[in-house]
Amino acid sequence: MLRKRFWAIACGLLLVLGTVFAPVDEAVALTDEQNLFLQAWRYVSQSYVDETFNDNNWWILRQKFLKRHLDTTEQTYDAITEMLAVLDDPYTRLLRPEQYRSLKVSTAGELSGVGLQININQDSGSLEVIVPIAGSPADEAGIEAKDLILAIDGVDTKNISLDEAAARMRGRKGTTVALTVQSAATQEVKTLKLARDTISLNPVYAKLEEYDHQKVGYIRLSQFSANAKAEIEKSLTDLGEKGADRFILDLRNNPGGLLQAGIEIARLWLDQDTIVYTVDRQGISDSYNATGNAITDKPLVVLVNQATASASEILAGALQDNGRALLVGEKTFGKGLIQSLFELPNGAGMAVTVAKYETPLHHDINKLGIMPDKVIEQNPIPYRMMATSDDGQYQAALDLLSQQSTLANAVS
Structure with a gap:
């Protein structure tokens, strides 16, 4: 049963700090990268809403990925992302350390960025502006609801996740970011160079x-x-x-x-x-x-x-x-x-x-x-x-x- 003491982030995420432990069943010592992968696997195994895991045998998937050579953290991240993809659930995802920090910061009341609330349009798959925060650099630049963000510093937003897009727009106050924007009203495409600023998140x-x-x-x-x-x-x-x-x-x-x-x-x-x-x-x-x-x-x-x-x-x-x-x-x-938000031991996190x-x-x-x-x-x-x-x-x-x-x- 879900416990009422858990906090939830939204898009309804329950914030769970700490580590889920499971019996050690490996006959040989595991590397740090394998343990990182297994931690992610266990979070899904123990908590995911669909016990069929989208009609996948979760144990067989575990064994399959553990046979890979996971020599670097990035390789492990890629393996976790590939594993989660079989669930066909866009809300269950890996959050790399910067993404995880950004998500926690965004619910705390203040951050540094351009001041856009964004989402993925379900029909087109495009990165879409929900609304600019009043008085933010994005608002002052004239970006409006339903505008599309086509690129961030030249990176096509079709090729990145929602979390990565948000992370790319955030940064230290005074630094700049270039957004290629398509107007919802006129369809005009233009590139705007915005200076990041402290965004007060009085909601x-x-x-x-x-x-x-x-x-x-x-x-x-x-x-x-x-x-x-x-x-x-x-x-x-x-x-x-x-x-x-x-x-x-x-x-x-x-x-x-x-x-x-x-x-x-x-x-x-x-x-x-x-x-x-x-x-x-x-x-x-x-x-x-x-x-x-x-x-x-x-x-x-x-x-x-x-x-x-x-x-x-x-x-x-x-x-x-x-x-x-x-x-x-x-x-x-x-x-x-x-979604529950779980911490991984290396500063990353998972939304499940x-x-x-x-x-x-x-x-x-x-x-x-x-x-x-x-x-x-x-x-x-x-x-x-x-x-x-x-x-x-x-x-x-x-x-x-x-x-x-x-x-x-x-x-x-």
């Missing part, structure tokens, strides 16, 4: 909106980082003191983050309800529940779109299934898998899919997504246009909140 933007003689608190959450719950709580308190009597929570373009942060944020809105179920490879179900410490019961509308993923979907699904909020926007991304999650009404949203209560389709808009008069989804949420009786009936 929350909040404002008070006067609309139809009502005060609406607007909160946008861009990532479920370690400080997300505290920032959301602070924003709720500040907006409440300013007179907000209804709220919009914007989860659009939010790719996920720490699963535990998503659970804690749900507890700010829910009192005594189930937030999410997790189901491991034995089919054993566990649940995370509200703790009776909600800090507001004011009407709530949640904005979602096709880039609302993972921990964002957990939060949105919990609020929708429990009748706490109405969802407005487009069907969400559909990532219902949880260990479970799937279900919403409180037991909806499995993996590859299906969550359908909003009110569908409002909208072409991607720049960050600066969100929550303005040019944002049709936001305007629809304001209209819905102004219809208090309709909203109360819908969520009762």
